[in-house]
Amino acid sequence: MAVKIPNSIDELPTSSPRFIGHRVKRVEDTGLVTGRTEFIDNVSMTGMLHCAILRSPIAHAKIEKIDVSAALDLPGVVAVVTGEDAAKWSHPAASSPDGWGTYCLPADKVRFVGEPVAAVAATSRYIAEDALELIEIEYEPLDVVSDPVAAMEDGSPLVIEERGSNVMLQRVFNWGDTDAAFAAADHVFSEKFRWNRLGANPIETYGCISEWDPTELGITVRGAFQSPSHMALGRAMTFGLPSNKVRMIAHPHGGSFGGKGGVRGTDVSLLLSRKTGGRPIKWIEDRMEYLAAGGSQAWDRRYEFSIAVTNDGIVTGLKVKLVDDIGANGEGFGAISAAKPLAAFTGPYTIGAAQYDLSLVATNKAPASPYRGMGPPPHNFALEQMMDIAARSLGIDTAEFRRRNFIPKDAFPYIIPSGNEYDSGDYEAVLDKVLALSEYEKLREEQKLAREQGRLVGIGVASAIEPGVFDWNAYAVVGVQGTGVPEGATVSIDILGKVMVRVGFALEGQGQYTLVTQLVADYFGLEMEDVSVTMLDTASAPPAFGPGGSRLGVAITGAVLGACDRIRVKMCKVVAGLMQTEPENIQLMDGVFGIPGVSEAQMPMAQVAGTMLGASHLLPPDVDPRPEATHVWTAAGRTPVDEEGRTKSYLTAAHAVHIVLLEIDPDTGMVEIQKYVLVDDCGTRLNPATVEGQTQGSVAQGIGAALLEEYVYDEDGQLLTSTYMDYLLPTIHDVPALVMGEVVTPSPFSPLGAKGCGEGAIHTTPAAVMCAINDALVPLGTRANEVPAAPNRLWKLIHTARENTSSD
Amino acid sequence: MATMKTVRMKVNGVTHESEVEPRTTLVDFLRGPLALTGTHVGCEHGVCGACTILVDGRTARSCLMLAVQADGAEITTVEGLATPEGLHPIQQAFIEEHGLQCGFCTPGFLMSLVELLSENPDPSDAEIKDVLGGQICRCTGYQSILKSVHSAIAKLRTAGVAAQPPLA
Numbered sequence A: 001m002a003v004k005i006p007n008s009i010d011e012l013p014t015s016s017p018r019f020i021g022h023r024v025k026r027v028e029d030t031g032l033v034t035g036r037t038e039f040i041d042n043v044s045m046t047g048m049l050h051c052a053i054l055r056s057p058i059a060h061a062k063i064e065k066i067d068v069s070a071a072l073d074l075p076g077v078v079a080v081v082t083g084e085d086a087a088k089w090s091h092p093a094a095s096s097p098d099g100w101g102t103y104c105l106p107a108d109k110v111r112f113v114g115e116p117v118a119a120v121a122a123t124s125r126y127i128a129e130d131a132l133e134l135i136e137i138e139y140e141p142l143d144v145v146s147d148p149v150a151a152m153e154d155g156s157p158l159v160i161e162e163r164g165s166n167v168m169l170q171r172v173f174n175w176g177d178t179d180a181a182f183a184a185a186d187h188v189f190s191e192k193f194r195w196n197r198l199g200a201n202p203i204e205t206y207g208c209i210s211e212w213d214p215t216e217l218g219i220t221v222r223g224a225f226q227s228p229s230h231m232a233l234g235r236a237m238t239f240g241l242p243s244n245k246v247r248m249i250a251h252p253h254g255g256s257f258g259g260k261g262g263v264r265g266t267d268v269s270l271l272l273s274r275k276t277g278g279r280p281i282k283w284i285e286d287r288m289e290y291l292a293a294g295g296s297q298a299w300d301r302r303y304e305f306s307i308a309v310t311n312d313g314i315v316t317g318l319k320v321k322l323v324d325d326i327g328a329n330g331e332g333f334g335a336i337s338a339a340k341p342l343a344a345f346t347g348p349y350t351i352g353a354a355q356y357d358l359s360l361v362a363t364n365k366a367p368a369s370p371y372r373g374m375g376p377p378p379h380n381f382a383l384e385q386m387m388d389i390a391a392r393s394l395g396i397d398t399a400e401f402r403r404r405n406f407i408p409k410d411a412f413p414y415i416i417p418s419g420n421e422y423d424s425g426d427y428e429a430v431l432d433k434v435l436a437l438s439e440y441e442k443l444r445e446e447q448k449l450a451r452e453q454g455r456l457v458g459i460g461v462a463s464a465i466e467p468g469v470f471d472w473n474a475y476a477v478v479g480v481q482g483t484g485v486p487e488g489a490t491v492s493i494d495i496l497g498k499v500m501v502r503v504g505f506a507l508e509g510q511g512q513y514t515l516v517t518q519l520v521a522d523y524f525g526l527e528m529e530d531v532s533v534t535m536l537d538t539a540s541a542p543p544a545f546g547p548g549g550s551r552l553g554v555a556i557t558g559a560v561l562g563a564c565d566r567i568r569v570k571m572c573k574v575v576a577g578l579m580q581t582e583p584e585n586i587q588l589m590d591g592v593f594g595i596p597g598v599s600e601a602q603m604p605m606a607q608v609a610g611t612m613l614g615a616s617h618l619l620p621p622d623v624d625p626r627p628e629a630t631h632v633w634t635a636a637g638r639t640p641v642d643e644e645g646r647t648k649s650y651l652t653a654a655h656a657v658h659i660v661l662l663e664i665d666p667d668t669g670m671v672e673i674q675k676y677v678l679v680d681d682c683g684t685r686l687n688p689a690t691v692e693g694q695t696q697g698s699v700a701q702g703i704g705a706a707l708l709e710e711y712v713y714d715e716d717g718q719l720l721t722s723t724y725m726d727y728l729l730p731t732i733h734d735v736p737a738l739v740m741g742e743v744v745t746p747s748p749f750s751p752l753g754a755k756g757c758g759e760g761a762i763h764t765t766p767a768a769v770m771c772a773i774n775d776a777l778v779p780l781g782t783r784a785n786e787v788p789a790a791p792n793r794l795w796k797l798i799h800t801a802r803e804n805t806s807s808d
Numbered sequence B: 001m002a003t004m005k006t007v008r009m010k011v012n013g014v015t016h017e018s019e020v021e022p023r024t025t026l027v028d029f030l031r032g033p034l035a036l037t038g039t040h041v042g043c044e045h046g047v048c049g050a051c052t053i054l055v056d057g058r059t060a061r062s063c064l065m066l067a068v069q070a071d072g073a074e075i076t077t078v079e080g081l082a083t084p085e086g087l088h089p090i091q092q093a094f095i096e097e098h099g100l101q102c103g104f105c106t107p108g109f110l111m112s113l114v115e116l117l118s119e120n121p122d123p124s125d126a127e128i129k130d131v132l133g134g135q136i137c138r139c140t141g142y143q144s145i146l147k148s149v150h151s152a153i154a155k156l157r158t159a160g161v162a163a164q165p166p167l168a
Ligand code: FES
Pocket: B040, B041, B042, B043, B044, B045, B046, B047, B048, B049, B050, B051, B052, B061, B062, B063, B064
């Protein structure tokens, strides 16, 4: 019998859910506020050594010679590894695109500042770092290429010689007859945009404790893994091990946002463990290592956007040209960020034809990694600027312009030109609500007054889709294989009716253990305290990926409800046997199994579990006596890509409209956000408090992206923003209070109708802030097309524009 | 091996005396030999505030202090906030108002607030922001933290207790 996973909260076996859909307290929090949660750096093991990594100070150079003898002589130093060891014991890392991985320690040359070249294992981190200073390396500098456009030219220095070019991938996708749409258009608007590198920056860096087992010839790594199974597979490939000899034990971690990284450090520490005969090696990345070479850097983009528009303000075609600077190799899988925009290429709009001219380019910079949103935020930023450019030129209000182009609510499910299917939505309702909440008309009047006083006040209205529940097929165009992303959970009920749920991912911040607890408690009519959640390592967990691509809330809901349903079916059989009826006659409701309407034929779930585990003589003959089940969920209906890269990839499409009011100080170029209002629709809200938390945190990251955050390299490939004094994260002063509202159109396809919402506002916030900045700049006749719109950039724009007007 | 120095300090009411290398940072000393791993390290260069503790009742960034500089000091870390009877009101407020997500920054926020609320039981938003401007949280966007602070203020007022745990 097929497993039944409810598509709405009403279908849960409870007359009134007490936890799902409610703002419940998180089960994770007591450990965290008391400092007891076991982050990886809290762990010590017998015989453990500490690793420190020596990194290249040069962006591109041949390694002529490495002398580690003095380091080895230092008391406390146990081993040193270099590129020779990596070549002997490992393979180049897996990469996207395929074939662009390198060794974790290169033997021949370094390709970016911060690239590991040697590493020490010692009895303390202090000694290990002392030893790094004793390693002598002779470099012969090579020409550096730090500009991706120059890197594409013939004769450019090559980052990876064997590839014969720095172009990792170049492809033009055509979806529909874009040229015809442009030829028929009343207006064509084109603009160039620059999105500078930024990145995840969780407050905990990456860390791990790596062990090589010389008897089993396998490895065990404890660490801050966002996706333990994915790390395990990668390590098996890198070390040429059977995948069943690789065990990853994930620890709770202090955020990830896609950019936890850790691959190189893990591999380097594994080499050290092997060299020391299997001692556990702890490697804790420090912040400067994270900034220079961790999973930190993402989205270094040069865009050209064109849209075709009718006189009525209908956008009929979209052309996007992207040169994406991926850095020194493909090991960070930053390339998937260029593929994900296909899942929502034309945003919430009916644009019927689109073209994507994509180049991924290698340069002598840190390898690009994913970051929350995984690529669409820069795309949305540019698309939303284009919408405003067109609206202004046609004299249409920017909110109204979007309304005219929205996919209508009766058109769902709706397939966009790039192939993905949007599940449901009511975009106009979202817009109407945010316009009302923000008192949009009044804002425009205030703006008019401010402009009359010469103040630079702007209003941004931006709308975007958040694709939810990623599938590997979304990244097929950059060489990632597979369809489906299985997520499993095991629900186990003990003899007293208490529940343990085993999952394959660790705490990361999104409150997923709370969600699991809510689901099981409501399903079986329990209190939340009756449900515990624990994490299994990759050797014992069911197939699992963990958080990423706004998937886990939906996926773990599917897994847990599937497992609960399997238990329900077993229990119905047991109860039917005891009540001498057929299982179809037994119903579970509010934690009690029984024949509906027959008050003497009712059995609480705990009694059923107790019977299964402690009264075998009462059980019907063919029943499985374990009140336990595992379910592995993956989104249905996903397909491999077609020849143009089209596929149903992300299962859900959440939607949001943000409205921002801000003022630019012309004397300083500083932006003050005065009002921030948003309405979103992410389907059923399983825990509204955590949804809000994800949204607020994501707005903050979006504001950081729009105004503050940037990795700056000079032309020699030197990173100039190597500390938090230079790489600016938003503080409490930078993030405004939010006014938030919601519209709920449940997904027809997902467990309980929820839509992925973990990435949230970052899809929309940078676009909204930049729309507002450009709105503020209208009276000056200039535009900000570069992100972040840092004060120096805005000041320069404003002053150049003023000089131009005064000299006219 | 550098000459070792003897340091003596009272941490969460317990006196410790140990030999340390003079270069050992205070946070490494607390997290290592004293096994007080609730104080976290986010940057080791004084910006993120994750390592914030109280030294003689004043907040300090334990990544920027050496253990030897704390010789003779009384120190409170996050482990010193809860009692066997229960959580500190500020901890409770953070749980109730969802003032944390990954929780890695949280101990630093809590310690900063213990100092602020013990000196000023009724701070304005501007005063709260002034103090928390030195703590970075990458997850929450700070709104829920502000709410948590307001809830903590109310809790402390109702209970009629001072924010700072008494120095034993
Ligand atoms: S770790 Fe001390 S301020 Fe960041």
